[in-house]
Amino acid sequence: MAVSLPISTLNATPQTREASLATSWCAERLAGVYEAAAPTMAIAVTASRHAEVVEVHAHVQGKFRCACSRCAEPVELTVDTEFDHHFVGPGQLDAGDEFDAEAADLDADPDVSEHDGANILLDELCIEHTILALPDVPLCNEDCKGLCPRCGINRNTETCTCDLSEERSSPWAKLAELRVQKN
Numbered sequence: 001m002a003v004s005l006p007i008s009t010l011n012a013t014p015q016t017r018e019a020s021l022a023t024s025w026c027a028e029r030l031a032g033v034y035e036a037a038a039p040t041m042a043i044a045v046t047a048s049r050h051a052e053v054v055e056v057h058a059h060v061q062g063k064f065r066c067a068c069s070r071c072a073e074p075v076e077l078t079v080d081t082e083f084d085h086h087f088v089g090p091g092q093l094d095a096g097d098e099f100d101a102e103a104a105d106l107d108a109d110p111d112v113s114e115h116d117g118a119n120i121l122l123d124e125l126c127i128e129h130t131i132l133a134l135p136d137v138p139l140c141n142e143d144c145k146g147l148c149p150r151c152g153i154n155r156n157t158e159t160c161t162c163d164l165s166e167e168r169s170s171p172w173a174k175l176a177e178l179r180v181q182k183n
């Protein structure tokens with residue numbers, strides 16, 4: 001299961017193909033924060049080729065599961081992301097002064113890489129873009145109230161009578177104390 005396009009089958013007319021990628025390949029990179037909620041991610045790739053240059057547009061959809069960063073309740077997240085990438089022929093990116101200005105521009109662009117002359121391999125790019133599309137701080141809900149820092153109840157579903165005013169003000173209170181001491 002890999003997303004690979006044989007270059008010889010591509011031409012100037014954009015063609016769309018569907019492929020899939022194991023969701024676990026992404027989840028493994030995410031240090032146990034996310035796990036796969038569906039076995040595979042669906043990939044749709046539209047590619048066209050002009051001489052050695054291949055233009056790719058990919059659409060990736062996958063499902064992941066994780067714990068809410070505030071309340072630890074399970075969250076299911078759908079990733080739906082798209083990216084464009086250009087591939088140039090082997091050795092073209094570091095061809096140096098033999099290459100024209102347009103190629104020099106390509107060199108600086110992170111969305112350009114070299115293909116091996118035989119196949120366009122998209123696994124790594126699909127994984128990278130999926131990881132980028134996942135939130136750093138996953139939440140069950142934007143307004144998640146999290147757990148009570150005192151008693152640990154889930155404040156989205158329960159109410160407690162803990163007095164949190166002290167906890168909330170303490171960093172500032174300490175700062176104020178320090179200021180007083182300084183004077």
Ligand SMILES: [Zn+2]
Pocket residue numbers: 068069070071072073139140141144145146
């Ligand atoms: Zn939450």
Ligand SMILES: [Zn+2]
Pocket residue numbers: 148149150151152153160161162
């Ligand atoms: Zn509480």
